[in-house]
Amino acid sequence: MWSNFIQYYKDPCLVANFQEYFGIRIHYNNDEINSLKDVSDIVENTNGYADNTKRVLRNKKVIYDQSSVYQQSDENTRPSPSRKSSKPFSIQNSFWYYLFLFGTELGDEIFYTSFIPFWFWNIDGAVGRRIVLVWATTMSIGQALKDVLCWPRPSCPPAVRVQEKWSLEYGMPSTHAMIAVAIPFSVLIFTMNRYVYPFYVGLLIAMLWCTLICMSRIYLGMHTVLDIFAGLTLAVGIMIPLVPLVDALDHHFLSNNWAILALVLVSIASVIYYPCSDKWTPTRGDTTLVIAVTTGIYVGAWMNFKTGALTMPQEPPPYDIIWPSYPMIGRTVLRTVLGFCCILGTKALCKSLSYATLCAILKINSKELMQSEDSLDNKNKILVDLVYKYIACFLIGVNILYVLPNVFTMIGIERPTFYTEL
Numbered sequence: 001m002w003s004n005f006i007q008y009y010k011d012p013c014l015v016a017n018f019q020e021y022f023g024i025r026i027h028y029n030n031d032e033i034n035s036l037k038d039v040s041d042i043v044e045n046t047n048g049y050a051d052n053t054k055r056v057l058r059n060k061k062v063i064y065d066q067s068s069v070y071q072q073s074d075e076n077t078r079p080s081p082s083r084k085s086s087k088p089f090s091i092q093n094s095f096w097y098y099l100f101l102f103g104t105e106l107g108d109e110i111f112y113t114s115f116i117p118f119w120f121w122n123i124d125g126a127v128g129r130r131i132v133l134v135w136a137t138t139m140s141i142g143q144a145l146k147d148v149l150c151w152p153r154p155s156c157p158p159a160v161r162v163q164e165k166w167s168l169e170y171g172m173p174s175t176h177a178m179i180a181v182a183i184p185f186s187v188l189i190f191t192m193n194r195y196v197y198p199f200y201v202g203l204l205i206a207m208l209w210c211t212l213i214c215m216s217r218i219y220l221g222m223h224t225v226l227d228i229f230a231g232l233t234l235a236v237g238i239m240i241p242l243v244p245l246v247d248a249l250d251h252h253f254l255s256n257n258w259a260i261l262a263l264v265l266v267s268i269a270s271v272i273y274y275p276c277s278d279k280w281t282p283t284r285g286d287t288t289l290v291i292a293v294t295t296g297i298y299v300g301a302w303m304n305f306k307t308g309a310l311t312m313p314q315e316p317p318p319y320d321i322i323w324p325s326y327p328m329i330g331r332t333v334l335r336t337v338l339g340f341c342c343i344l345g346t347k348a349l350c351k352s353l354s355y356a357t358l359c360a361i362l363k364i365n366s367k368e369l370m371q372s373e374d375s376l377d378n379k380n381k382i383l384v385d386l387v388y389k390y391i392a393c394f395l396i397g398v399n400i401l402y403v404l405p406n407v408f409t410m411i412g413i414e415r416p417t418f419y420t421e422l
Helices: 002-009 012-021 030-035 039-046 050-059 094-105 109-122 125-149 175-191 199-219 225-255 257-272 283-306 326-362 366-371 379-410
Strands: 024-026 089-091
Touching: 002 225, 012 024, 012 199, 012 225, 094 199, 109 125, 109 283, 109 326, 109 379, 125 175, 125 225, 125 283, 175 199, 175 225, 199 225, 225 257, 225 283, 257 283, 257 379, 283 379, 326 379
Parallel strands: none
Antiparallel strands: 024 089
């Protein structure tokens, strides 16, 4: 039973059917299908649906270019642009295309780097720390499992890869699906008893958020239906025991010196002993980013607590939501713009100094190393990249919670309740 379930929802033809239903026209013809001698081998080595894929390829009257077959090879380097010289699809419905592009960004790096600082500076620090802890735990487990299981993304053909970003990563489980559960439902759980608002509205938003991200990953050809199911199930399984622990862990990290030291050491160990796959993928670097930012945020919050800046609120929750006035909106914009400029400056400075310092220690050329290809054999590049990402993201986390709020206070644009959110 479970075997049939796995094989059915692992079928890339489901992805192709989903894509066509939402307005992607997939192009290939019989003559070119016959010339694709390696299609059966590719599909059979990945998802085990060679016969079904061949049948679907032959039954559809469209044109396919062999140069765009997504090869699941053993190469450790990035694919060259020449492999994607022509697209085997066309977009027939722009609405779904842009909607799903927006949906996938809700679970992407750009969203993390904008949502997390904005939440701390402009909404609620106590809720933000808890969300970040759930996010980091969920994301780290999902990313590590990708490189342990090494399951490929949907075969193309019969599906098409509408988005090439992250295509070097393995597909199982879908970390986008995991984050689609972790972030919106964490926001709902940690705010429903803290603020006065209709619960059903929050639940509806969280469900729409989650659904949009999951559907976008299938639409873009980045995950099978099984990848999405696995990501959702795993995220729920992680959050059930984790959410009740978050309040205790949050206070412990703020008030206990040994606990915050243990968090730093565990974060470093997680990067060092991260499970490596049989080829280079960006998952280890992405996981380093998530872990380092979370650690930096808690170190910044710990510094606020130890200096006495962070205190208990004068009134217990629940609180009424205060809708911003024009002056509040102006200060919010100033905090956001100034904060993001400082974050970008911190990242650029750390990258330059980290590369220069480590390359001097390793006695290698920093410019050549930065321009070299990523691979498992390029151990110096891996080492320097991981150190740079950890240091930069750690300092960004400290800036978000400690340095920048103090700057905001000095120039008179602080959020009044920031230092009362334990």
